Amino acid sequence: MNNPETMALRCAGCGRSHALDELAWRCADCHGVLDLTGFTPAMPKAADLATRRPGLWRYAEALPIFEPPGITMGEGMTPLVTTPGQPVSD
Numbered sequence: 001m002n003n004p005e006t007m008a009l010r011c012a013g014c015g016r017s018h019a020l021d022e023l024a025w026r027c028a029d030c031h032g033v034l035d036l037t038g039f040t041p042a043m044p045k046a047a048d049l050a051t052r053r054p055g056l057w058r059y060a061e062a063l064p065i066f067e068p069p070g071i072t073m074g075e076g077m078t079p080l081v082t083t084p085g086q087p088v089s090d
């Protein structure tokens with residue numbers, strides 16, 4: 001189970017860690033990109049996915065977000081469309 005207390009944002013340039021509540025998107029020292037550390041996405045079970053509404057929050061366990069707000073604009077799923085001349089696999 002992921003714990004927000006053990007997660008951090010680590011600078012890819014200098015390695016400085018930033019707490020999640022800093023709400024930083026760049027390193028305060030070198031302006032490097034921040035990578036999320038300490039998070040392991042969980043894969044939702046297929047049976048659970050089948051019962052959920054379409055949209056981003058369907059995959060909440062795989063996102064580094066705790067207590068998802070469930071905000072939606074009614075978005076749906078991206079349909080799969082076959083491409084003529086391309087083989088279809090299962």
Ligand SMILES: [Zn+2]
Pocket residue numbers: 011012013014015016027028029030031032
């Ligand atoms: Zn840095």
